[in-house]
Amino acid sequence: MNTDIQIHKPVPYDVSGIQIATFRKTSDIKSTIKGLVAGKPVLVTAYYSDGLLLLNEVKKHLKKKLPTKTFQEQRAYRAAYHQLSNLILVKIEGHQLSLKKSPSIGWLEKLYPEMDSFVLSFPKVQGLNSAWQWYQNGISVPVLRNKIHPYYGTYFPTRFDHLILFDNWLKRYEGPKKSAIDVGIGSGVLSLQMIKHGFQSVYGTDTNPNAIVGLKESMGDTKLSRKITLDYGSLFGAITHQTELIVFNPPWLPKAHDLDKNDEAIYYPKNLFSDFFKAATDRLVPDGKLAIVFSNMAQITNLTEGHPIEKELAQGGRFQLEKCLKKSVKQASDKTKRIQDWRSSEEVELWILTKK
């Protein structure tokens, strides 16, 4: 495995040589916001809650200034909020936030072992804080016995219908279980399911270094670490051998030319599927199976008319359909109205393909 992996983490704010105003509850809000609008950073100095207060004031200020009715307006609002809020800074000393009544965030030590004193923006601290809660408390996944503890910056499932679909298919799978490949392993859920169902070894790849580093850390020296081999790389990475089963839960939405949307776990670039299918033919034994988890989300939200798996089946000449299992997604208790319009028809899909 590539041992020289650089993980993603929030970049410290470079404060050298800049004069920074400070903020606490008693400071003048108007002049603080004026400074932020002028592009000047401000350091929160007393309580963590002062930072939350200032963020709230930034929101109030922007709501008064900017309309948020249309999609474009909402995007402009988010961009303005992003810009101003990231000028609100917090100092970290001895791997702790130097604010009273702050949450204790273990990532500050884990991700910055050699940096004792530095500055981060408040929204980045908030992101680190919620990621620490997920990591520490873990997430119960209905198809797994143990909770998963997603590493900072790694994709993890928040809905489970697709995992249930895959689990039901694995229960009935009667082929050999010597080895499998999990492309885009994320926090490892699909690999753990395969191990649970008797696969002896799984090779997992990911282009996100945090996924690889996180799984390596969580497996440590356990029995699991001898069953799951990790490789930091795109698609099949350094894997050249053939297996009986290749699984892939790819990003479900086509990448638009949109700066908001650069999350590799969610948005797929133009050639991802054709590159995947091409490489998969060489990595699958003659009667092996390809199991791809997908969703109709892009189609029902009109992001695309095409379906990358249907396209492969129609035009690729490499694979044929064994079966496609579908499951309608349970209504999540989502607060976003925008999502609920289409969610009633959302389905997750499990595509099982074999080589032609």
Ligand SMILES: C[S@@+](CC[C@H](N)C(=O)[O-])C[C@H]1O[C@@H](n2cnc3c(N)ncnc32)[C@H](O)[C@@H]1O
């Ligand atoms: C939707 S997530 C699924 C993660 C995990 N397999 C699961 O089911 O929870 C997609 C994963 O694929 C990874 N990924 C995206 N493009 C990739 C590529 N070209 N090669 C390998 N992994 C990729 C992402 O970083 C992400 O971890």
